[in-house]
Amino acid sequence: MDIFLQQIINGLTLGSVYAIVALGYTMVYGIIQLINFAHGEVVMIGAMVAFTVIGWLAANTALPPLAIVLIGTIAAIPVCVAVGYALEVFAYRRLRHAPRLAPLITAIGASIVLQQIAMMIWSRNPLAFPQIIPNTVYAVGGATITLVQLAIIITSVAMMIGLTLVVYRTRLGVAMRAASQNAPIAGLMGVNVNGVIAATFMIGAALAAVAGVMVGTYYGIAHYTMGALLGLKAFCAAVLGGIGNLAGAMLGGMLLGIVEALGAGYIGDFTNNVFGSNYQDVFAFLVLIAVLVFRPSGLLGERIGERA
Amino acid sequence: MNPLLEVQSVGKSFGGVEALCDVSLTIARGEIYGLIGPNGAGKTTFFNVLSGVYRADRGSFRFNDAPLNVRAPHEVAAAGIARTFQNIRLFGNMSALENVMVGRHVRTGAGIFGAVLRNAATRAEERAIHERAWALLEYVGLTARGNDIAHSLPYGDQRRLEIARALATDPLLLALDEPAAGMNATETATLRSLLERIRADGTTILLIEHDMKLVMGLCDRVAVLDYGRRIAEGAPAAIREDAAVIEAYLGGTLA
């Protein structure tokens, strides 16, 4: 088996999820320069809601698997959008002109509250994904790709294209770009800035819902703590690509996924098995620290290293 | 002439825009040197390059008979150049006294251990900082305002507090970025006498200013910047007659 190719495929799968979550961070950052730290929890809520619906449908209906997953996802989207909207209105709106650290602290508070609420609703135990998707495996070169992996990559790419079209081809997209350039002036030009910001949060949350379903399906479980680390890594991805930059988030996500997969795959060989794949989670942070120290603008972004 | 600051062909570009182009000037010890020019001429850029906020693309500085390698603002301050800001930048929520005390930072040395142990040397240093800060407040006429919060002071007082804070660093050169901006006539007069006193007490002053009356009345020599180039330098009377300068000011608001 070709380990290198296999790790690339695994990395691309996870990277697609990071990219979709990173888009949520980067869009919000682009408009109001805020790190929506609770974004990872929105992903978690999406996975939990979808899994509840999917579990129920799988047990009580005879719908085809694709329909079940789709219905689950469609059920999760409005819930996540509501959560994203609520975050913007309750946690951040008041603090839009406060010192930078204030909204970051509320965001941490909000993510803890969301986690605890999720735990009260869904208990401490993980939700399992029902065995409904056929375990089809395709051979690619010397490696394999599963149906789920393929679906995740294709869905992500489709969503990235869709989002790009929204941002560059619609009135809302124009308003978003205008607000990110200069919100007060955009407001004077008749853009409903609050509306645009809320819409940005909601679009990000909808993407997060789908990401939640994807990552949950990939690992086969959903858990109330799954959002924190995923969100953090996606943020690393957004910074790697250049925060505020849509293409950067996509690129950063994919790259981070590949770095992680290759790192986990080869760290044992490189270090004579002193370090093993259980250090996988370290790579994202090392990438983050390295990027911020050496190229704070990220791969495609503008400079953010200076204190504004 | 005994030069304090020699600026050699300094240049600075932002993107394709040349904000400073081959600017050279020499400031003598003990003089008040004016830097004027229309808006956007590059005066503040020059200030920022001199004080280490930006790095010059070309050129060199010589300060106090030694090359000045401008790397970081705090090193420039340590070398003996103190500055004020066009849009006042006080430590708004600290008292006037504390603002001036911060200015003593660069000339004092107590570290963490001194702070924690409060040994005799540290206590003596703190006392000296206190006394010096009060003395400087008195010098600029803010004794009564010492314990007031900086941002609660009237505008003119804030300007003078900024000067006191800069003086606390024991500068050889005091660089002032439009200190009279927004001041009324009385405040400007007070400022003028303050600047004359500072010079009389031995501190060289570099003054960027729009108030031509102040510049022409106060400065020993004046340089004029236009589009990033130095178009004239000389005594105020000569500058007033200079064709290039009048041209730059479009028929001239020169008094």
Added chain:
Amino acid sequence: MNLTDKFKANPALLWSGVALIACALAVLPFVLAMAGTTWVRVTNLAILFTLLALGLNIVVGFAGLLDLGYIAFYGVGAYTYALLASPQFNIHLPFWIILPIGALAACVFGVLLGAPTLKLRGDYLAIVTLGFGEIVRIFFNNLSQPVNITNGPQGISRIDPFSIGGFSFNQSDIIFGLNFSGPVKYYYLLLLVLIMVIVINLRLEDSRIGRAWQAIREDEVAAQAMGINTTRVKLLAFAMGASFGGVAGGMFAAIQGFISPESFVLVESVMVLSMVVLGGMGNIWGVIVGALLLSFVPELLRHTVEPLQRSLFGRSLIDPEVVRMLLFGLALMLMMLFRPAGLWPSKVRKRELTEE
């Protein structure tokens, strides 16, 4: 403040107040012991977290740098102690040698993290520190192979207690006819350290370095123009805060006798941050109040909400742990939204955080 003026006018009032508090603190463990030794232990942990909060206050409150990985320094201190005073490597150094080593180790980690990252803007620094905290925890969790250093997720147990000569802090002794149990002894030791840390904090705040921190918080550009080497001064804050964390971690290891990576998770960092934020960033007394509140209230809830639920509904509906976490989360959110300067803000911070 009126109170300060009153004290200045009448020093006797101040000293009698201090004497009263001192007496209360001196007899407190015996009163608590009547309610159960558990409460003495709870108090000890509360003091330990107050130490941590005061350490973090230097970084967040004084220097204005948001550190979300603070618990890593606590962990470094704890593991340093555990490795040098346990059967793990069969090393048993006395605590007064290890605590400084732990503080130094934490300090070194603080500098290693801070040196490259302190020029970053505040919110990025926060995320980087968070990542650092996770990295350290992952290492604690995995450094059991190929050489077993940390013993992995099982953690290190049978850690030596503090002892001086034959006087050990984990046994009961009868002194002056009073029974000093292990936790009671630790209580007095912790109290002593707490007082030292408070004094250090107060002195730092009112010093050349303290003013420089405040100036940086207010206007970094102006601070630099005044000759303050901002990176260096921030690094000092980072190193100081980290050292405090290291000492607290060492004491934690000795008092508990057992540590594992579980104790150094992100949530713990957030908890300490909540204490600082709740009390009012930068205000030493506020931070102490915040730390004590967030340490005791969850314990009180555990002892009231839980039995209450059982008597009302016959079972426990809401896990007290959840209540505890919700409390932290809500404290952070509501404080920032409605009282950004904290319950008991420092005067300066209040002005800073309510403007704009």
